[in-house]
Amino acid sequence: MKKVGLVGFGIWGRNILRDLISLGVEVLVFDPEESKEKEASELGASFFSINWDPSHQVDAWIISSPAITHFEVLIDLIPSDKPIFVEKPLTCSLEEAIELEKYVDRPIFVMHNWRYHGGIKLLSEIVKSGELGELRFLKSNRCNWTSPRSDVDSVWTLIPHDITIAYSILGHFPEPISAVEETYRGIARGMTAILGKSIPCVFEVSNRYYDKRREVRLHFEKGVAVLPDEKVDYIEIYFGDDRSKPDSVQMEKRKFEARAPLLEELSQFIDFLFGGKEPPTSLSEGIMVIKTIARLKELSRLK
Template sequence: MSSFAFTDSVRVGQIGVGRWGRNLLRNLAAVPTADVVAVCDPSDPALAEAARLAPGARATRNADAVLGDDAVEAVVIATETPLHFEHAEAALQAGKHVFVEKPLAQTVEQAERLVALAAERDRRLMVGHLLRYHPAFQRVEEIAARGDLGDLRYLYSVRVNLGVVRQQENAFDSLAPHDLAVARALLGEATAVTAQGRDFLQDGVEDVVFATVEYGDALAHLHCSWLDPHKVRRTTLVGSRQMAVVDDQEPAEKLRIYDKGVDAVAGSADVAGALAVRAGEIAVPFLPPAEPLRVEVEEFLAAIREHRAPLTDGVDGLEVVRVLEAARTSLREGRRVEIAR
C-alpha cells in the first residue's frame, strides 16, 4: 500500500469524464485544495473536454494507468454503475482515497467489501449522495434535528423526467439513491421495502417504479421514472408539528416550511372532536447560494486532509445499496422484503 505525505493540495485522478463526470472534473479543477494530475476516459471527445477543464492533467484511456500512479493520492470514479465496484476496489487496494458516484456498488456484497477494504487500508471512502450537500436539504436536516418539525412521520418524493434512459440499471437504481440518502439522514435505517414497477421500453429494466420504504414507524414513498412528461424533483417531509417541502425545480424558493398539522384537543369527549386541524404560516428560509457539487467535492478533500469520515461515507453508501437490492427483489418477486443486517 502506498503512503502519502500531507500536502497543501490532494493529488487527484479521475476515471470517467462523461455527462456527469465533466461536472465533477469542473469542480475539482476549480478547488484550490485539489490538484488534478490524471484523467481517464475511453472517449476522444471526453478526453478533449477533460483537457479543457483540467489542462495540466495527464490524459489516458487506461484506468490502470491512473490506479497504478504513485503520484495519485485520491481517485474520483464517475463511470457507468457496473464499473463502480471494480474501479473502487482496485483504487482502495492501491492505497488511494476513493470518491464513487452513486450508487456505491450494485450489490450489498460488493458494497460491504468496499467498506471493509477502506477500513483495512485506512482510506477515505465517499459516495456521491449529492442531495446531502444541497443547501435546502441541509437546512431541512438542521430544522429536523432541532425538533422544529416534531416527530417525523413520513416522507414522499417524486423524481421523474423524460430520459436519460439507462440500459444496465432501472429507474429506481438510477434515481432513488438521492432520496434514499436523504431519508436515511432524516428517518434512520430502512427496515423493509415494497416496490412495483413496469418495463415498457426494455425487457427487465423498469422505466417507472413506485416504492414504499419502511423506517420503523416512519414511511418513505418514492416515485421514480424516466418516462414522464414532466421534470419533477420534489420531496415532502411531514412531521407532527411542521411540514417541509423541497422543490428543486423552483428557481428561488426551493424550501418552504409549513406550520400545519393536526393537534389533539384536551378534554374532548369524542374522537372527531379530539383532533383539530392547524393551518399556520408558510416560511421560506434563506439559503446560501452554494453549488451542491462544489460542497460535495470540498467535503471529500477535507475528509482526506483531516483524516476523518466524510458525511456520505462508505457505510452511508452501503445502506442505500441495501434498499436498492431489496427493492429489486420486491420488483422481481412481488412482495414486501425485509432488510436484514
C-alpha cells in the first residue's frame, strides 16, 4: 500500500480523497481547519491540522490547497524528493511559474484532468486518423454560474482546461493572438480568447451563464466532430464539407469509455509510484499553461 500526503481538503480535495481510498491508497490529510477532521476520518484518512511537513514518511504528495498557495506548498515540499501531483492552476503568477522552471527535472506533475478525458482522447485520435481531412478550427465553451473559488478569478480556474485540451488535440500550445476579458468590480469573470495561426482556436470561459456548458468542437475539411458535454460517452460526428447541403449531412455518435478523468489521472499517478510510466501532465506543461494565460491577460489589457 502506498501512502500519500494530501495537502488541502476543500471541495476538490474531498473528491481526490474519495478516489485515492477507492484505489487502495493510505492517505494523510493536511488542512488547517480542524473542523474537517471528522469528515476526513469517516472517509478513511488520517487528519493533521498542522502544516504539511516534508519530513512525514509518505510516498508522494498531492496538493489541493487554494490555488494562490500552490507555489508556496510546492517550494516547501520539493525538498522531500517525493513525487508531487499539484492541482491546476499550477500557480497564478507568471513570475512563480518561471521560478519553477528550475525543477522541471523533478517528478512534479499537474492535475490537468481534461487530458485524461475519454472524449478528448477520441477527438485526438480522429485528428491523427485524417478521416475527416485536415483540422481547420477548434472551439471550446466552458461556462457556468459563479464559482466556489474565491482566491483567484474565473479565468485562472477555467481556461487552463481549454489550453490543455488544445494541447492534447494539436500536439502543441497554440500561440495567443487576442483576448477580451469580462470584468466586474475589477475581477475577471470571463474571457473570450483567440489562439493559433495555422489552426485558429477560440476559447470562451465565463461564470455568467446560468446553464452549464462544456462543449469542444473541431471543424475539419470533410466534417465536424463535437464533444457536446463533459458527462456524455460519445462524440457527435457530422460528415460533410463546407458546401454540403443540410439534408446530405450524415451524423454518427461514436462511443468512448467514460471513465471519470479524476480517477483516471490519480490511477496513473499511483501506477507511477509503483514503477509505471510518468503521468503525461508534466511540470513543463503546467508552466506553459501559466505562460499562455499570462499572455492572454496581457493581450486583454491592450487597447
